Amino acid sequence: MPVVKNTHDSLTRIPTIYQCNSDGRQNDTVAADLDGTLLVGRSSFPYFALIAFDVGGIFRLLLLLAAAPLAGLLYHFISESAGIRVLVFATFAGVKVSDIESAAAAVLPKHYSEDMHPDTWRVFRSCRRKCVVTANPRIMVEPFLKNYLGVDDVLGTEISSYMGVATGFVGGDTAVLVGENKAVALRGTFGNNMPDIGIGDRLTDLPFMKLCKEKYIVPARPGVRPVRKEALPKPVIFHDGRLVGKPTPLTALLIVLWFPIGVLLSLPRVFNCWLSDKSALSYYIMNLLACPITIKGTAAAAAGVRGREVVFVCSHKTALDAAVVSACLRRITTTAISYSAASKLVGRKFLDDGKSLVMFPEETTCRGPYLLRFSPLFAELSDQIAPVAIAVKTSMFHGTTARGYKWMDPFFFYMNPFPAYEVTFLNKLSPEETCYISSGQKSSHHQVIANNVQKMIAQSLKYEATDFTRRDKYRALVGSDGHV
Known part of the structure; x- marks a missing residue:
């Protein structure tokens, strides 16, 4: 019988876990x-x-x-x-x-x-x-x-x-x-x-x-x-915290030493991101600041004919997503709208003005390889729908939080030594795929379109499409005092 290599006799006489029969x-x-x-x-x-x-x-x-x-x-x-x-x-x-x-x-x-x-x-x-x-x-x-x-x-x-x-x-x-x-x-x-x-x-x-x-x-x-x-019995879909990995003592020391450098480095990066919808140079400046943005697909093709409104339906990774997509499009006027009771009316107004919209139907961020359930609001706004798959790469700090200070999210993301974005513009939905909109069917059909777009983006990212919602996330993260 194999034994554990240990200098203590009491331990060497105990069988190993590899010999334990788990049947019955x-x-x-x-x-x-x-x-x-x-x-x-x-x-x-x-x-x-x-x-x-x-x-x-x-x-x-x-x-x-x-x-x-x-x-x-x-x-x-x-x-x-x-x-x-x-x-x-x-x-x-x-x-x-x-x-x-x-x-x-x-x-x-x-x-x-x-x-x-x-x-x-x-x-x-x-x-x-x-x-x-x-x-x-x-x-x-x-x-x-x-x-x-x-x-x-x-x-x-x-x-x-x-x-x-x-x-x-x-x-x-x-x-x-x-x-x-x-x-x-x-x-x-x-x-x-x-x-x-x-x-x-x-x-x-x-x-x-x-x-x-x-x-x-x-x-x-x-x-x-x-x-x-x-x-495991349950997938851990929702999680929080700023640190990307488990910090060993050496890793913790590196984080402490890098932190003041990261704070200083984040300031110009965040400022440039804020200028993304005001300057076509923002995309190039991001690359110079060691924040590479990789664009896949053809943004112009996704946007369609210039002057025709488009709803860019994106997966949601950080609070910077809308600014990064705008920087990728450069010459195309875009506006991001939030999900609220007035979003539908606001969205109609922007589309009537000939502006494209950037929307995040997950309604919240999720760090794991999952896509949360898509809200069908975007499917009610336009028959010009362009899915966009967004992925980010970080090494030290997560740029999202559910329990911390949200205004610090952009700074934490850009405190990473080399934070990276990968934006993939998928093909626009064909008229047949949005026929429910043009034929004026019930809103339940909009959810069908939302589910199809979710699957398209999930396949591009190699993520799992889930039925979890924003409410599920905050319910999972709630503390014993009733607050997240």
Whole structure:
């Protein structure tokens, strides 16, 4: 029987997760650790960093980064508990609990879902009742585990708070859930009916694993590929947060060092984008400012005969989309309108004036490879419909947010070293494809046209067309206090 390569005899005698049979487990109960067990990554620093930047910006991330060496020394040479306490204090001290809950629900699920260990998940998902026992703060991990993985019990470190503000210290009867504290928490939840399977990855997981009927260790193996997102119970379509990737300590240091440079660099970029509908040179200036815009398709062909109004129906990636499309068209007068009760009338007015419209029927941005349900408003405005597929590339910061300050979105996008746009003008819909408009059919037929345009853009971008709406997005991102 293969064993885990570990200097401790207690661990070497435990079978690996690769030897655990997941068949016929539909009536079993499983308890698993998180970092290095249910997740491929063994470090919780990236998730603390994501929360720190979201709730406190660059200065909170700097504080966490400064505390990381001390946390690492304590974790590896003194005690795991002491290291976790340092990370908790640096991340949460003085932060509203509602902000932490909201960030945990909106920011972390996307990153957790991309780090699931394939063999642990194979066993974990096969069991009826699922429990996670982790040293991480419960407030951080519970939204993802319960909402996306269907975990029944989340046992984690509790943080202390006063009048709705986190003190930075841990609370609860067992303090940090490591070692014997995990066993105490498991007994308190399951009593005499202990889980059938216990899964961990390190020495401090042994106390709770010994309480289970079967126990398995997850060895640290480089090159393990996380579970494909399609294999998880629910897709993580909506997510928030400014940071593009999970920041390791080195990545976090680079972000902190780049931040002031990025702020200065964003100013001329945003100013030039603001001039996009006033100057035909804006497109060329963007390329000189290291913000390349790649145009695919023929904009002139998409616009049709000059002087004839066109509705450019676009996928929505950032608040800058309308300005970028205008810069791509250059000589064509365009106007962007928002979706509101008056949009229909306003749109008719602009079309009557001979101006083309740029519209975003998703009504909100979505970062993942998905297109949200298209509103059929554009199909009621014109029989000259030109789909436009928009994609963006970022490396450090996302240029959209649902919970932060929206006016900062353009600056965050242009704070990236080389932010890039790719705009693909697809062929205009033929008269046959818009016949429902010209024949004056009911508005339900406009939704059919909207769905067809959505599919056209999705195919161009290799995205998935979904039936989720703007309302679904904000419902998914809502915090415990009822606000996003």
